[in-house]
Amino acid sequence: xxxxxxxxxxxxxxxxxxxxxxxxxxxxxxxxxxxxxxxxxxxxxxxxxxxxxxxxxxxxxxxxxxxxxxxxxxxxxxxxxxxxxxxxxxxxxxxxxxxxxxxxxxxxxxxxxxxxxxxxxxxxxxxxxxxxxxxxxxxxxxxxxxxxxxxxxxxxxxxxxxxxxxxxxxxxxxxxxxxxxxxxxxxxxxxxxxxxxxxxxxxxxxxxxxxxxxxxxxxxxxxxxxxxxxxxxxxxxxxxxxxxxxxxxxxxxxxxxxxxxxxxxxxxxxxxxxxxxxxxxxxxxxxxxxxxxxxxxxxxxxxxxxxxxxxxxxxxxxxxxxxxxxxxxxxxxxxxxxxxxxxxxxxxxxxxxxxxxxxxxxxxxxxxxxxxxxxxxxxxxxxxxxxxxxxxxxxxxxxxxxxxxxxxxxxxxxxxxxxxxxxxxxxxxxxxxxxxxxxxxxxxxxxxxxxxxxxxxxxxxxxxxxxxxxxxxxxxxxxxxxxxxxxxxxx
Amino acid sequence: xxxxxxxxxxxxxxxxxxxxxxxxxxxxxxxxxxxxxxxxxxxxxxxxxxxxxxxxxxxxxxxxxxxxxxxxxxxxxxxxxxxxxxxxxxxxxxxxxxxxxxxxxxxxxxxxxxxxxx
Numbered sequence: 001x002x003x004x005x006x007x008x009x010x011x012x013x014x015x016x017x018x019x020x021x022x023x024x025x026x027x028x029x030x031x032x033x034x035x036x037x038x039x040x041x042x043x044x045x046x047x048x049x050x051x052x053x054x055x056x057x058x059x060x061x062x063x064x065x066x067x068x069x070x071x072x073x074x075x076x077x078x079x080x081x082x083x084x085x086x087x088x089x090x091x092x093x094x095x096x097x098x099x100x101x102x103x104x105x106x107x108x109x110x111x112x113x114x115x116x117x118x119x120x121x122x123x124x125x126x127x128x129x130x131x132x133x134x135x136x137x138x139x140x141x142x143x144x145x146x147x148x149x150x151x152x153x154x155x156x157x158x159x160x161x162x163x164x165x166x167x168x169x170x171x172x173x174x175x176x177x178x179x180x181x182x183x184x185x186x187x188x189x190x191x192x193x194x195x196x197x198x199x200x201x202x203x204x205x206x207x208x209x210x211x212x213x214x215x216x217x218x219x220x221x222x223x224x225x226x227x228x229x230x231x232x233x234x235x236x237x238x239x240x241x242x243x244x245x246x247x248x249x250x251x252x253x254x255x256x257x258x259x260x261x262x263x264x265x266x267x268x269x270x271x272x273x274x275x276x277x278x279x280x281x282x283x284x285x286x287x288x289x290x291x292x293x294x295x296x297x298x299x300x301x302x303x304x305x306x307x308x309x310x311x312x313x314x315x316x317x318x319x320x321x322x323x324x325x326x327x328x329x330x331x332x333x334x335x336x337x338x339x340x341x342x343x344x345x346x347x348x349x350x351x352x353x354x355x356x357x358x359x360x361x362x363x364x365x366x367x368x369x370x371x372x373x374x375x376x377x378x379x380x381x382x383x384x385x386x387x388x389x390x391x392x393x394x395x396x397x398x399x400x401x402x403x404x405x406x407x408x409x410x411x412x413x414x415x416x417x418x419x420x421x422x423x424x425x426x427x428x429x430x431x432x433x434x435x436x437x438x439x440x441x442x443x444x445x446x447x448x449x450x451x452x453x454x455x456x457x458x459x460x461x462x463x464x465x466x467x468x469x470x471x472x473x474x475x476x477x478x479x480x481x482x483x484x485x486x487x488x489x490x491x
Numbered sequence: 492x493x494x495x496x497x498x499x500x501x502x503x504x505x506x507x508x509x510x511x512x513x514x515x516x517x518x519x520x521x522x523x524x525x526x527x528x529x530x531x532x533x534x535x536x537x538x539x540x541x542x543x544x545x546x547x548x549x550x551x552x553x554x555x556x557x558x559x560x561x562x563x564x565x566x567x568x569x570x571x572x573x574x575x576x577x578x579x580x581x582x583x584x585x586x587x588x589x590x591x592x593x594x595x596x597x598x599x600x601x602x603x604x605x606x607x608x609x
Binding site for chain 1: 512515521524528531532535538539542565568571572575578579582583586587589590593594602606
């Protein structure tokens with residue numbers, strides 16, 4: 001049983017989805033989805049401890065050995081991401097029932113959980129697999145269910161956002177498919193480990209270069225890296241609130257994982273150094289992401305949209321870490337992936353709670369909520385502090401590692417830019433804090449505190465933000481070992 | 492000239508890819524956008540399938556006297572990708588129907604206009 005955990009990780013939510021359909025509507029489907037998601041999280045935790053103690057797990061699907069069969073390969077990097085994704089799904093699902101009861105009609109609620117579990121299966125599949133074509137298939141499984149989830153949003157704009165994301169996402173996924181095809185033409189294999197060995201002899205050919213270019217652009221589209229980020233603000237701000245919580249904490253992280261996997265494990269290292277100055281391009285695009293998105297975020301009236309833009313800025317920080325490279329830069333990225341999942345889930349969860357009680361998340365509708373919904377408001381403030389990078393929150397640890405990675409490689413202008421980016425975060429978070437606590441309510445209608453399930457999920461995340469801001473042993477040790485393995489694993 | 496002729500399948504792929512991509516970007520009609528997306532995806536199918544051809548090879552069926560076979564794997568892969576493409580198209584068309592009901596139009600410019608006015 002234990003040896004089959006890598007495949008159970010993916011199969012469980014994949015089979016859970018149709019089972020959820022049979023269970024029907026409302027509460028029962030919710031409990032079942034929550035159970036499946038929690039079990040996935042347990043499996044991911046077991047996998048992570050196993051990998052941490054005993055090294056890489058390789059699982060041959062159906063007993064067909066790699067490179068002929070499909071291999072599921074769990075190393076520290078994807079075990080870490082598996083934990084992040086399944087945990088964010090579980091915590092979001094905890095609050096899902098209370099959140100969607102006001103946003104989605106009862107007859108669609110069962111189907112909502114079906115799409116959710118499919119999305120989870122797709123995301124976990126991308127992470128677990130060691131086969132390049134399998135990545136594409138799971139990417140589409142998760143994308144198609146994501147479009148469905150987004151289109152379930154409360155007003156008609158969600159349909160338009162979902163359609164635009166469908167067009168952009170399909171182009172991105174097809175680019176990845178082209179890249180994988182070109183790699184297959186050159187090497188005759190789809191297994192990632194096999195590719196890593198067979199690509200270096202062919203690395204002079206322009207076909208391999210084209211493959212890398214197609215894959216990079218395709219992943220950047222899914223990652224919403226500037227300037228390919230245009231789908232994200234609409235998709236995140238129009239989706240049902242709880243879907244945004246889940247997606248912000250997981251989907252872009254998975255795309256970032258793909259970027260790391262393809263850059264570090266599969267393609268020969270000289271690519272990222274010689275042919276084009278990829279590292280510098282990453283840093284430049286990261287900085288542009290941080291500033292363009294943060295400045296736009298400051299001017300948003302709709303706070304859900306502002307935080308969506310802030311997500312693009314945070315992706316920028318992760319890509320900067322990737323551009324700095326080496327063990328330090330990669331470690332900074334991996335820590336930020338975890339901490340960003342925590343802080344963004346906190347912020348969007350608080351917004352979901354506000355949307356559930358007030359019905360909107362515009363700046364004016366949030367005025368005076370500090371007194372009416374004290375627990376939710378304070379949760380938002382902690383998440384915001386973490387986003388800014390105040391000491392004793394998880395965000396500080398990310399910024400610390402990122403800044404020290406930049407400083408130790410002698411990139412002082414970059415250090416300055418990262419700190420300046422944090423100042424912009426203060427501005428857009430402060431606008432909300434001001435509305436919550438220092439402005440009188442627009443009307444004096446009584447507003448109840450958020451439903452218990454949402455508060456529970458929110459405060460789990462808030463405590464996570466504070467705990468991992470103080471006790472950093474878990475993320476630091478895992479990310480440092482994962483980064484070392486990736487850098488040393490390069491040919 | 493020989494490069495043009497001997498690799499004609501790839502030229503077809505590139506042409507189809509660009510036509511599809513152009514339609515997705517240039518057309519304002521949502522159904523036409525989906526048609527463009529389909530052409531774009533189809534070009535990738537051809538890229539995969541034509542790469543499986545081995546010169547002088549026969550169909551990959553075990554038979555006496557035949558030693559060279561075409562590579563069947565790309566065909567199998569692309570069956571999966573075709574299914575994915577159908578799912579994407581179906582979901583896209585379903586969204587178009589919902590958009591038509593909600594907005595009363597399937598023209599991109601009119602949808603954006605209606606979003607801004609209200």
